[in-house]
Amino acid sequence: xxxxxxxxxKSIWVYHLSTGSCNNCDIEIIDMLTPRFDAExxxxxxxxxxxxxxxxxxxxxxxxxxxxRIKQVYExxxxxxxxxxxxxxxxxxxxxxNGPNCPNPVDSVLPVxxxxxxxxxxxxxxxxxxxxxxxxxxxxx
Amino acid sequence: MIKLFFNFLIFPGFLFTAxxxxxxxxxxxxxxxxxxxxxxxxxxxxxxxxVKLSIKEITVPRTASKELFFISPMIGLSAVTLVSTLVxxxxxxxxxxxxxxxxxxxxxxxxxxxxxxxxxxxxxxNPLASLGASREIKMVMAYELPFIISIIVPIxxxxxxxxxxDIINYQAANGPFIASLSGAIAFIVMIFCMQAKLGLVPFDxxxxxxxxxxxxxxxYSGMLLAIFKLTKAxxxxxxxxxxxxxxxxxxxxxxxxxxxxxxxxxxxxxxTNPRVRIDQAVRFFxxxxxxxxxxAVLLAIxxx
Numbered sequence: 001x002x003x004x005x006x007x008x009x010k011s012i013w014v015y016h017l018s019t020g021s022c023n024n025c026d027i028e029i030i031d032m033l034t035p036r037f038d039a040e041x042x043x044x045x046x047x048x049x050x051x052x053x054x055x056x057x058x059x060x061x062x063x064x065x066x067x068x069r070i071k072q073v074y075e076x077x078x079x080x081x082x083x084x085x086x087x088x089x090x091x092x093x094x095x096x097x098n099g100p101n102c103p104n105p106v107d108s109v110l111p112v113x114x115x116x117x118x119x120x121x122x123x124x125x126x127x128x129x130x131x132x133x134x135x136x137x138x139x140x141x
Numbered sequence: 142m143i144k145l146f147f148n149f150l151i152f153p154g155f156l157f158t159a160x161x162x163x164x165x166x167x168x169x170x171x172x173x174x175x176x177x178x179x180x181x182x183x184x185x186x187x188x189x190x191x192v193k194l195s196i197k198e199i200t201v202p203r204t205a206s207k208e209l210f211f212i213s214p215m216i217g218l219s220a221v222t223l224v225s226t227l228v229x230x231x232x233x234x235x236x237x238x239x240x241x242x243x244x245x246x247x248x249x250x251x252x253x254x255x256x257x258x259x260x261x262x263x264x265x266x267n268p269l270a271s272l273g274a275s276r277e278i279k280m281v282m283a284y285e286l287p288f289i290i291s292i293i294v295p296i297x298x299x300x301x302x303x304x305x306x307d308i309i310n311y312q313a314a315n316g317p318f319i320a321s322l323s324g325a326i327a328f329i330v331m332i333f334c335m336q337a338k339l340g341l342v343p344f345d346x347x348x349x350x351x352x353x354x355x356x357x358x359x360x361y362s363g364m365l366l367a368i369f370k371l372t373k374a375x376x377x378x379x380x381x382x383x384x385x386x387x388x389x390x391x392x393x394x395x396x397x398x399x400x401x402x403x404x405x406x407x408x409x410x411x412x413t414n415p416r417v418r419i420d421q422a423v424r425f426f427x428x429x430x431x432x433x434x435x436x437a438v439l440l441a442i443x444x445x
Contacts, residue, residue, distance in 0.1 A: 007189050007192040007196065008196070010186075010189050010193075011186065011190045011193045035177045035178050035179045038174070038180055038181075040179065040182050041182060041183075043182060043189065043190070047350075048354030048355045048359070049354045049355040049358070049359040051360055051362040052362060054193070078197045078198040078199070078200050078362035079197070079198045080197070
């Protein structure tokens with residue numbers, strides 16, 4: 001494994017982007033970063049600014065007002081940067097499938113790398129998703 | 142000439158202090174994790190964070206002043222490199238190295254990383270960064286006053302010596318200053334000022350993650366952010382070393398325990414305190430700490 005890939009996969013700084021969710025996925029993300037699950041073992045920390053981020057955790061059913069904003073946030077991120085869709089709303093719109101306010105799934109706006117379904121997904125599920133993402137990145141090289 | 146460059150760039154200047162700083166910041170993260178009942182990151186985590194940041198893209202905001210945005214991290218890094226060389230050399234050869242008045246140069250150079258943060262934040266053109274910069278300015282004005290008054294204490298006690306090596310030699314002959322009452326009070330004041338200079342938790346209002354995101358560093362990414370992180374890591378080595386030099390008879394390689402005690406004190410203060418507001422911090426430093434340091438100076442004049 002090259003040093004570049006090791007550095008990118010061993011120190012993932014996540015940025016948390018809510019696009020109009022019910023806050024349940026957001027609470028579970030915070031739960032994933034608590035001492036019980038200790039994501040810092042793998043170098044995962046939550047950062048406040050998208051400029052520092054290596055992974056953007058998108059939650060919520062993407063509503064119309066949020067579309068230009070999440071595009072702007074993704075453009076501001078320093079590349080390489082991956083997008084992780086957390087929760088069933090961000091993965092495939094969930095119960096808002098036919099809603100008038102959120103006609104676009106997240107992956108029609110951003111290049112989503114991995115989907116973690118659940119309403120909300122458990123912290124274990126998110127960690128498993130990140131492990132699968134790392135395996136995918138390693139396989140790509 | 143080659144020896145000079147070797148001193149500044151490899152040992153004991155940039156490279157050595159950077160490695161020691163990365164190790165110290167790993168100890169910081171690991172002990173913090175153990176206090177919070179976690180396992181904590183592996184030993185190479187600070188290094189791999191830097192490597193990752195340095196291979197990422199550097200983004201420059203459209204509203205930024207570009208030259209200042211790029212130069213200010215270098216100002217901080219070069220200042221901390223110079224001051225680390227100065228303080229290490231004074232400890233390695235107290236009789237021969239250094240020049241008269243290097244204690245004043247060290248005080249100025251220790252302020253420069255904070256100035257660099259302020260410059261970079263105000264150049265980035267972000268409202269939250271300018272908020273962080275204004276908080277950092279207030280913090281610098283707050284902690285510099287008791288810091289400088291406390292530095293007067295070892296100068297008075299050593300009868301006006303202004304060279305770091307001379308102060309170490311004086312303490313080697315007459316006992317460390319920390320053993321006297323005035324030295325102990327000034328040392329406690331200096332520990333709080335050190336915490337504020339490092340920007341660690343009770344005094345980290347300028348980069349408060351939960352209220353103004355990353356504050357002063359909000360627009361920095363890639364290599365430039367890595368340089369700021371490296372500057373912070375090197376300061377964790379240099380500032381305790383400066384304190385040991387002034388009050389605790391200097392630092393030899395057999396007395397690593399002095400440094401470790403100061404590091405543990407920093408980590409414990411960081412983990413047991415909530416963040417104070419900027420007005421509380423200014424009141425703390427200009428009130429209690431300045432009063433304590435003036436008392437220490439008066440006691441030192443009395444010879445206690």
